[in-house]
Amino acid sequence: MTATLPRPAARAAAPAPPGTWRLALGGRSVLLDRRAALAATALAALVVVAVAVSLAVGTARLPLTHTLPAVFGSGSDREVLLVQRLRLPRVAAALAVGAALGTAGVLLQTLARNRLATPDTVGLNDGATAFAVASVVAVSTSISPSAFALVGAATAAALALGLAGGAGTHGYRFLVVGLGVGAALGAVTQLMLARAAIDDANAAFPWSVGSLNSRSATSVAVLAGGLAVALPVAVVLGRQLRLLRLADAVVVGLGTRVKRVRLAVIATAVVTAGLAVATAGPLGLVALLAPEIARKAAGPRVVPVFGAALAGALVVLLADLAGRTVAAPLELPAGLVTAVIGGPYLLWLLLATRSRRLA
Amino acid sequence: MSTLEAPRPTRGDTVADPADLVTEALDLGYDGTRVVHALDLRLPPGQVTAIVGPNGCGKSTLLGALARVHEAQGGAVLLDGRDLATLRPRDAARRIGLLPQQAAAPDGLTVRDLVRYGRHPHQGLLRQWSPEDAAAVHGALAAADLLDLADRPLDQLSGGQRQRAWIAMVVAQQTAVVLLDEPTSALDLGHQLEVLELVADLAAQGRTVVLVLHDLSTACRHADHLVAMRDGRVVAEGPPADVVTAGLVRELYGVEAAVLRDPTSGTPVVCPVRRVAATG
Numbered sequence: 001m002t003a004t005l006p007r008p009a010a011r012a013a014a015p016a017p018p019g020t021w022r023l024a025l026g027g028r029s030v031l032l033d034r035r036a037a038l039a040a041t042a043l044a045a046l047v048v049v050a051v052a053v054s055l056a057v058g059t060a061r062l063p064l065t066h067t068l069p070a071v072f073g074s075g076s077d078r079e080v081l082l083v084q085r086l087r088l089p090r091v092a093a094a095l096a097v098g099a100a101l102g103t104a105g106v107l108l109q110t111l112a113r114n115r116l117a118t119p120d121t122v123g124l125n126d127g128a129t130a131f132a133v134a135s136v137v138a139v140s141t142s143i144s145p146s147a148f149a150l151v152g153a154a155t156a157a158a159l160a161l162g163l164a165g166g167a168g169t170h171g172y173r174f175l176v177v178g179l180g181v182g183a184a185l186g187a188v189t190q191l192m193l194a195r196a197a198i199d200d201a202n203a204a205f206p207w208s209v210g211s212l213n214s215r216s217a218t219s220v221a222v223l224a225g226g227l228a229v230a231l232p233v234a235v236v237l238g239r240q241l242r243l244l245r246l247a248d249a250v251v252v253g254l255g256t257r258v259k260r261v262r263l264a265v266i267a268t269a270v271v272t273a274g275l276a277v278a279t280a281g282p283l284g285l286v287a288l289l290a291p292e293i294a295r296k297a298a299g300p301r302v303v304p305v306f307g308a309a310l311a312g313a314l315v316v317l318l319a320d321l322a323g324r325t326v327a328a329p330l331e332l333p334a335g336l337v338t339a340v341i342g343g344p345y346l347l348w349l350l351l352a353t354r355s356r357r358l359a
Numbered sequence: 360m361s362t363l364e365a366p367r368p369t370r371g372d373t374v375a376d377p378a379d380l381v382t383e384a385l386d387l388g389y390d391g392t393r394v395v396h397a398l399d400l401r402l403p404p405g406q407v408t409a410i411v412g413p414n415g416c417g418k419s420t421l422l423g424a425l426a427r428v429h430e431a432q433g434g435a436v437l438l439d440g441r442d443l444a445t446l447r448p449r450d451a452a453r454r455i456g457l458l459p460q461q462a463a464a465p466d467g468l469t470v471r472d473l474v475r476y477g478r479h480p481h482q483g484l485l486r487q488w489s490p491e492d493a494a495a496v497h498g499a500l501a502a503a504d505l506l507d508l509a510d511r512p513l514d515q516l517s518g519g520q521r522q523r524a525w526i527a528m529v530v531a532q533q534t535a536v537v538l539l540d541e542p543t544s545a546l547d548l549g550h551q552l553e554v555l556e557l558v559a560d561l562a563a564q565g566r567t568v569v570l571v572l573h574d575l576s577t578a579c580r581h582a583d584h585l586v587a588m589r590d591g592r593v594v595a596e597g598p599p600a601d602v603v604t605a606g607l608v609r610e611l612y613g614v615e616a617a618v619l620r621d622p623t624s625g626t627p628v629v630c631p632v633r634r635v636a637a638t639g
Contacts, residue, residue, distance in 0.1 A: 015493055017475060018510060028485040236484060243479060249428045249459035254532070255452025255480035300467030 019301065036304055039297035043310035047095070050317040054091045055083055058324055093215045093279055094316045094334070096223045098286060100276035102312020103230060103305060105287025106294065107269040110241050110303050111262060112174050115349065118287035119153070119273035122178025125287075126185040127156025128277035129207050133189050136204040137196035145207075146222045146278035153274030156181055157266055210283035210335025212320045223275040227309075230268045234305040237264055241303040283335045285342025286315050288349075377404035377565050378454055378535035379439050380425065386433030387420050387591075394420045395591040397434065402536075402584075407558060407568045409582035409599075411575055413612050417591040418571045419460065422540050425569065426457035438536075452480035455536040456529035460544070464513050470524045471509040474499050477531030499531035503557055519550025526557055536567045544573055555581045575611075579603055579626040587611055603627040609635060 016022035021032040055067040062070070062079060069075050070083035105118045112122070119125045131152025132145040160178035193201050193208060206213065234241075240261045243251045251258050273287070293315070294307030316334060319341070323332040380402045387395035395417040402408050402425075410418040423429040425436055427443060436443040438454060456477070464473055477499065478492045500506050503523040513521055522542060529537055539558065543551040558581065562568045572578040578585060579599035587595040587602065589611055595602045608616040608629055617630045 016488060017471060017493075017496070020488075022488050029488045030485065031487040239479070239482070239484070239487070243476065245465045246476070247459055247462050249423060249426070249457060250462050250476075252428045252448070253426050253452065253455075253457030253459070253529075253538075254476060255449040257448050300465050301472050 033298070033302050036298040036302040036307065039294070039299075039304065040306050040310060043294070043297065043307055043314060047310055047314050047317065050314055050321070051091055051095070054094070054317055054321050055087050057321065058082075058087065059328060089217060089220065090212050090215075090320070091317065092224075093212050093220045094320045095313045096220055096227060097212070097276045097280040097283060098290070098313035098316030099309040100223060100227055100230070100272040100312070101283060101286040101316070102290030102294070102308035102310070103227070103234060104269040104273035104276070105312070106291035106303060106305055106308035107234065107241075107265050107272075108287070109291055110244050111265050111269070112172075113245060114172065114175055115288070115292065116346075117175045117178070118285075118291075119269065119277075120282065120284060120287055121182065122160050122175060123156040123180075123182030123185060124153045124178075124270060124273040125277050125282035126182040126189070127152040127154075127159075128274045129282050130185040130189045130192070131155070132278055132281075133192050133204045133207050136207075137200040138192050144218060144222070144278075145216075146219045146275055149278030150271065150274035152185075153270045153277065156185060157270050161266065206333070207277070207281040209333045210281035210338070211323075211333035212280050212316070213331065213333070215279050219275070219279040223279050226271050226275040230272045231305070231309065233264065233268050237261060237268075238303065238305065241265070241305070242301075245303070280316075281335060283316060283319075284339040285346060286312055286319075286338050288346060289315050289338070289342050292345075376535055378567055379404060379437075380455075380536055380567060380569075381437045382421075382424075382434065383437060384434035385421075385424065385431055385436060387417065387424050387429055388432055393432070393591065395424070398591075398593060400586065400593065400596075402567055402569055404535075404567050405562060405565045406583040407562045407570065407581060408584040408586060409570045409572045409578035410586045410588060411572055411578050411611070412588035412594075416588045416611075418588050419540055421588070422457070422538050422569065422571050423459070425536075426455055426538050427451055428457070428459070449480045452532065452534070454534050455538065456532040456534035457538045458525050458529050458540065458542060460540045462525055466514060467512050469510050469512055470505055470516070470527070471496065471500070473513060473524055474505075474509075474527045474531050477528040480532060495531045495533055499527040502530050502560060503527035517550065518546050519553045522546060522550070522554050523557060526554065530561065534566070536569070537561055538569045540571045541573060542570060543577065551577070575603065575608065575629045576621075576627070579628070580621060580624055599626055603629065 016031060019034050021034060023030045023032060052064060052067065056062045056064050060082060066075055066079055067083055070079040071088060073080055073084065101119065108117045108119060108122060109115050128149035131148040135145045135148035160174060160181045164174040164177040189208065193204060196204065240256055243254060243256055244261065248258060290312035291308040293311040294304040298304035298307045315338065319337040320334040323334045323337045326332065382398050382400045385395060385398040386393060398421065410421065412418050420429055424431060427448065431444065438446065443451060474496050478495060481492065500509050503526060505524060505527055508516060508520060513524060516524065526539065526542065542554050546554065558568055558570065570582065582599060585597065585599045585602050586593055587607060594610055595607055603618060605616055605618050608614055613635055615632045615635045617632060619628045619630060621628050
């Protein structure tokens with residue numbers, strides 16, 4: 001046996017648990033998981049690189065030394081136009097959409113204690129899509145698709161949760177019911193597109209695959225606002241999120257108000273997924289891939305909300321970049337790229353024999 | 360492992376403030392089905408109480424209600440004279456700790472990570488790690504004899520070690536009441552003893568320990584107080600040596616049994632003979 005530390009020493013120093021940094025000020029203290037912090041830093045660095053490459057690469061290639069000045073308006077008119085007007089908004093949309101989907105994914109997976117529970121699978125994306133498409137083709141209204149998508153995501157969540165009798169002890173049921181709700185709402189979208197006039201259907205097309213091509217600046221701004229609220233909420237929920245991975249009875253025993261935490265988690269997921277879909281349509285499988293990358297990087301101690309947001313931003317940026325360049329001058333929608341990468345991964349996840357519990 | 364070689368000194372904090380846990384006319388149930396009926400129970404402070412009874416008799420439900428997992432449908436659970444339902448969850452969790460059945464942890468979590476969760480009710484958003492937390496986690500690891508294994512992933516431990524890790528999580532919570540739902544099920548004899556010796560240590564420190572146990576002889580051997588339940592009601596209650604008789608075994612399980620005395624402890628040992636119709 002190792003020698004037991006004398007207790008007074010432990011009391012005086014308050015050594016941080018291994019693998020963490022303790023930031024203390026007065027009586028206040030915050031623990032930072034080292035691996036999670038390093039993972040987030042690395043992902044952030046990769047996002048910065050991906051942003052730089054996205055701004056430089058396209059039908060017209062710019063040297064990296066010209067893109068950064070062009071972001072701030074210096075350089076030739078052509079470069080400024082290309083970077084500021086065309087590429088920057090698209091990159092911003094990719095960042096926000098990816099971050100939102102990654103966040104929604106990690107929240108729903110934790111809530112249902114199942115890696116397969118994402119806004120795609122539990123119907124949130126389908127609900128948001130159906131309502132957004134309805135706002136374009138079926139209803140004549142001045143209300144923005146963002147608002148509609150939000151209502152759609154909330155409707156899908158309410159339906160799935162209501163029919164499954166809560167997400168808690170019935171994580172699996174929530175997932176299966178969500179699949180059904182999603183399928184039904186997806187059919188509604190198809191029906192609306194089939195019956196719509198061809199111009200309306202064209203206008204609604206991005207919502208059926210997921211694309212970042214010329215997305216509305218308003219919806220990106222609304223999404224950024226949503227993220228500005230959702231990410232801090234997720235940080236405040238962080239300690240409770242970790243506990244939610246355990247059995248309900250354990251979580252209650254540790255003094256958490258489980259119902260309240262769940263409600264906050266689902267609301268945050270609805271807002272992020274709904275607004276992301278309103279911006280770029282249902283970008284397939286980003287919400288599945290991003291949390292997985294983040295968890296692998298951040299380790300089992302934390303629920304990496306920030307990591308998942310960063311990984312989501314990275315995945316969407318790269319998918320859009322690939323879509324713009326691989327088959328140029330033809331442009332593939334980013335949703336197609338994520339589906340092509342994510343599909344096989346999803347299959348592997350379903351077929352893998354190893355434990356499917358959240359790692 | 361080391362439990363057999365090195366006698367384990369009792370470590371950890373002595374509970375200064377033993378809890379008084381009482382149920383008053385407590386009704387419990389799910390979706391309209393009543394599982395526990397008008398239960399009046401006082402759990403002796405600083406002692407080990409074992410709740411026994413046939414499957415579905417309501418013993419796990421009762422334990423859940425003592426830890427606020429199930430809401431009372433009638434009556435109340437009183438902690439030091441106050442209705443448990445009116446306490447803030449966090450305050451209640453500083454007094455009552457629960458280890459439910461079949462607790463599972465995320466893959467890759469270490470023993471220390473798990474034990475740290477026990478500090479949750481003592482922490483806050485801006486109070487995430489205090490000297491008390493460090494001392495409590497260390498003390499709980501020492502009490503469960505897990506200091507050597509503290510940084511090992513839970514999935515690499517034996518069943519008994521893993522169960523001790525879960526109990527250490529509850530110990531780190533530093534509650535006056537510790538509730539354990541079948542802590543020895545699925546463990547072999549040596550691992551069962553490992554866990555039950557730890558339980559005895561907890562009670563020796565002044566904690567009120569309540570166990571749900573499947574095996575009547577184990578309950579007799581390791582509990583100070585026995586509560587026998589059937590169909591959601593208490594059939595018998597008291598020190599095991601006074602309570603456990605052939606008649607009780609028949610009433611509880613519908614089994615004719617010989618009740619002998621354990622040669623070492625003098626506690627009742629139940630030897631089943633055959634199944635008969637349950638009485639009572």
